[in-house]
Amino acid sequence: MHQVAQNSNSQHIEGHFESSAVVRDIVIGLSDGLTVPFALAAGLSGAVASSHIVVLAGLAEIAAGSIAMGLGGYLAARGDAEHYISERHREEREIVDCTEDEEEEIYEIFERYSVDRAAAAPVLASLKQNPAQWVNFMMRFELGLEEPAANRAHRSALTIAGSYIAGGMIPLLPYMLVSDNLAALKLSVIITLIALALFGALKGKLVGTGWLRNAIQTITIGGAAAAVAYLLARLLNGHAS
Amino acid sequence: MHQVAQNSNSQHIEGHFESSAVVRDIVIGLSDGLTVPFALAAGLSGAVASSHIVVLAGLAEIAAGSIAMGLGGYLAARGDAEHYISERHREEREIVDCTEDEEEEIYEIFERYSVDRAAAAPVLASLKQNPAQWVNFMMRFELGLEEPAANRAHRSALTIAGSYIAGGMIPLLPYMLVSDNLAALKLSVIITLIALALFGALKGKLVGTGWLRNAIQTITIGGAAAAVAYLLARLLNGHAS
Numbered sequence: 438m439h440q441v442a443q444n445s446n447s448q449h450i451e452g453h454f455e456s457s458a459v460v461r462d463i464v465i466g467l468s469d470g471l472t473v474p475f476a477l478a479a480g481l482s483g484a485v486a487s488s489h490i491v492v493l494a495g496l497a498e499i500a501a502g503s504i505a506m507g508l509g510g511y512l513a514a515r516g517d518a519e520h521y522i523s524e525r526h527r528e529e530r531e532i533v534d535c536t537e538d539e540e541e542e543i544y545e546i547f548e549r550y551s552v553d554r555a556a557a558a559p560v561l562a563s564l565k566q567n568p569a570q571w572v573n574f575m576m577r578f579e580l581g582l583e584e585p586a587a588n589r590a591h592r593s594a595l596t597i598a599g600s601y602i603a604g605g606m607i608p609l610l611p612y613m614l615v616s617d618n619l620a621a622l623k624l625s626v627i628i629t630l631i632a633l634a635l636f637g638a639l640k641g642k643l644v645g646t647g648w649l650r651n652a653i654q655t656i657t658i659g660g661a662a663a664a665v666a667y668l669l670a671r672l673l674n675g676h677a678s
Numbered sequence: 679m680h681q682v683a684q685n686s687n688s689q690h691i692e693g694h695f696e697s698s699a700v701v702r703d704i705v706i707g708l709s710d711g712l713t714v715p716f717a718l719a720a721g722l723s724g725a726v727a728s729s730h731i732v733v734l735a736g737l738a739e740i741a742a743g744s745i746a747m748g749l750g751g752y753l754a755a756r757g758d759a760e761h762y763i764s765e766r767h768r769e770e771r772e773i774v775d776c777t778e779d780e781e782e783e784i785y786e787i788f789e790r791y792s793v794d795r796a797a798a799a800p801v802l803a804s805l806k807q808n809p810a811q812w813v814n815f816m817m818r819f820e821l822g823l824e825e826p827a828a829n830r831a832h833r834s835a836l837t838i839a840g841s842y843i844a845g846g847m848i849p850l851l852p853y854m855l856v857s858d859n860l861a862a863l864k865l866s867v868i869i870t871l872i873a874l875a876l877f878g879a880l881k882g883k884l885v886g887t888g889w890l891r892n893a894i895q896t897i898t899i900g901g902a903a904a905a906v907a908y909l910l911a912r913l914l915n916g917h918a919s
Contacts (some may be wrong), residue, residue, distance in 0.1 A: 469746055473714075476742030477735065484734055493725055493914055494718065494735045497907040501717030504903040505710055512895055516887060547801065550811040556800035560788065563797040570791040577821060645756060653755055662745040666738040673734055 462596035470604025472659045481668030482622040483676035499605035505600030514590035703837035713844025721907030723863040725915035740846035748839030755831035
């Protein structure tokens with residue numbers, strides 16, 4: 438029940454952040470990769486006769502999606518790192534140039550938790566003796582910023598893109614192997630729903646929010662996206678019954 | 679230079695969080711919406727003769743992508759809210775059931791910033807007089823969790839999905855209006871690159887990371903995704919020159 442309190446707490450938090458960043462990237466890539474190419478292929482299979490076009494569109498989508506998400510993840514992570522550094526430089530200047538304002542900000546942080554100035558004063562005195570720690574304190578408690586892990590951007594981009602490609606190939610495989618579009622669609626629906634359920638269950642286990650509930654969620658998202666894409670493509674193609 | 683220090687700080691931070699959540703959702707939806715349907719349509723236009731199929735695949739992708747991202751955003755936001763509540767309940771129990779452990783955790787938080795026990799003691803004494811604020815303090819400073827805004831999940835889902843649809847329709851419009859695939863592709867490239875540049879510049883202005891740099895980034899992502907999808911589709915279709 439009280440695992441956090443039992444462990445060394447800072448170790449626990451850091452371990453949690455490290456792994457959760459990679460897990461989050463895999464989850465981002467896989468959940469979209471399993472869903473969007475699946476739904477696109479299902480949609481097209483209801484409207485075009487040739488499975489060649491379904492495969493073509495699916496692979497083009499995987500290429501576009503993995504690059505968009507991977508590069509997007511890269512730039513987002515690099516932006517986070519740069520934002521952290523520039524905010525840190527600003528705090529470093531501010532504790533020198535506007536010392537009194539920054540002292541006042543410390544009191545304000547504690548006031549939000551009904552800690553009065555007298556109780557906060559010893560903490561401020563201690564931080565003032567150690568400017569580097571004062572800056573660390575302001576980064577975390579004033580601005581709510583964590584220092585991003587080094588090389589996070591590259592790893593994030595490759596993890597997201599790789600997971601998207603891996604996820605996207607699963608629903609496409611049947612269209613590559615079976616020439617009949619309807620048979621391929623059925624096979625694709627079956628293996629993708631199984632993959633979505635396994636992925637959701639595993640994600641629920643890892644994140645700790647329950648395997649069954651997460652499995653139902655991932656199936657719902659993938660199923661809803663595929664059903665809407667299928668109906669839309671049929672309607673537009675004049676095949677609606 | 680010191681805008682943060684000049685304003686009331688907590689107001690500044692809250693205003694920043696509120697708007698950044700909506701802006702972030704719009705950015706998420708628009709950047710993928712402008713990029714992936716654009717790249718898919720460009721890729722297919724190099725491989726299939728009929729612009730009807732390009733439009734069909736593009737609309738199916740927009741349907742699939744907006745549902746996957748919108749529902750995904752909804753579940754992520756709801757998950758955040760539930761995680762916050764369950765961690766809050768745990769902290770509420772812990773400050774009653776394992777008061778000493780929780781006190782020790784406060785000392786540990788301050789020790790990370792070289793603030794010794796004597797200096798931290800008055801803060802602890804003050805927090806102990808006000809259990810609700812003690813829990814607030816632990817949520818923010820031990821666990822690094824912010825209370826999510828109410829109804830965040832619904833708004834997040836609709837904002838992301840709407841932005842994805844709006845972004846995705848821009849590159850598809852030429853294929854709907856111009857029957858020649860090559861002419862439509864050229865028009866789609868021009869208007870989408872303009873839209874990506876405007877979007878990037880505006881994003882850079884809003885987030886404060888420079889308009890030119892962000893415009894170049896969004897053009898790079900969209901252009902790279904479209905170029906790879908185009909080459910891949912042509913290669914697979916045996917049209918490679």
